[in-house]
Amino acid sequence: MTDDKDVLRDVWFGRIPTCFTLYQDEITEREAEPYYLLLPRVSYLTLVTDKVKKHFQKVMRQEDISEIWFEYEGTPLKWHYPIGLLFDLLASSSALPWNITVHFKSFPEKDLLHCPSKDVIEAHFMSCVKEADALKHKSQVINEMQKKDHKQLWMGLQNDRFDQFWAINRKLMEYPAEENGFRYIPFRIYQTTTERPFIQKLFRPVSTDGQLHTLGDLLKEVCPSAVAPEVPNTVLPVEAKIEPTFEPSRIAGGRKASLAVKCWASQGPSRVFIARKKFHWFRTKLKQQVFRAGVQKFQL
Numbered sequence: 491m492t493d494d495k496d497v498l499r500d501v502w503f504g505r506i507p508t509c510f511t512l513y514q515d516e517i518t519e520r521e522a523e524p525y526y527l528l529l530p531r532v533s534y535l536t537l538v539t540d541k542v543k544k545h546f547q548k549v550m551r552q553e554d555i556s557e558i559w560f561e562y563e564g565t566p567l568k569w570h571y572p573i574g575l576l577f578d579l580l581a582s583s584s585a586l587p588w589n590i591t592v593h594f595k596s597f598p599e600k601d602l603l604h605c606p607s608k609d610v611i612e613a614h615f616m617s618c619v620k621e622a623d624a625l626k627h628k629s630q631v632i633n634e635m636q637k638k639d640h641k642q643l644w645m646g647l648q649n650d651r652f653d654q655f656w657a658i659n660r661k662l663m664e665y666p667a668e669e670n671g672f673r674y675i676p677f678r679i680y681q682t683t684t685e686r687p688f689i690q691k692l693f694r695p696v697s698t699d700g701q702l703h704t705l706g707d708l709l710k711e712v713c714p715s716a717v718a719p720e721v722p723n724t725v726l727p728v729e730a731k732i733e734p735t736f737e738p739s740r741i742a743g744g745r746k747a748s749l750a751v752k753c754w755a756s757q758g759p760s761r762v763f764i765a766r767k768k769f770h771w772f773r774t775k776l777k778q779q780v781f782r783a784g785v786q787k788f789q790l
Contacts, residue, residue, distance in 0.1 A: 505531065511524045536608075538573075562581060619632060642655075
């Protein structure tokens, strides 16, 4: 895993072109122009949207501003879900850019957790890392790290520094050769068609007869309705290649996938998302395009 640096880098730098628009009922002193941004799939909304917040606050009165939150087509976006997961669950079939609505009032208490500071995001992130390492290494690796290592891991994610992050994260991805893999693969399967937000259970990377399990094996055991019987079990081994080169664009008998898989086995609470590459044409065009006055260019 740690030797596949090109794959890891491609995953890290995956971006989703996004258009942020202020909710129509928000009170402004002048027209609020949309704000465009390329969102990193491996990060969190509240971690990478400071520029969005500042952009819209310029046209609002201070007394009309409270905690910012986001929604897509009426669904509040959970800040503690990685951006790529949110997109795959809610908007993967939509045209790009991803259109997100920005709110500063009427916080949906029943649907979202409050996020008063980046310290809250860091605490959530490190909790996920520790949970994952408990499954992989009985928490031995994360407990042997110093506090500065934890901080470097977090700062790498916060500042979008691939090398800084992976200098520490590689330790979480290693295991002795005689063990032939992690104890268990940390994963969650998120669904949109059920009240149960995600499925999570113990799953070993190697079968009792010594064969490497595949992602198909995992889905068949944990969520069999998501895999059509006629689909051959040829997806990558879960333990050997846990990164999102897995792209089941259609599963469950030809129906569009309504789930996304998140695995912690790499990148701390790393994610295996159903990978999408629809943004490449958009990125190419944006490099030569300047938007009308008042609208920021995408951050490339």
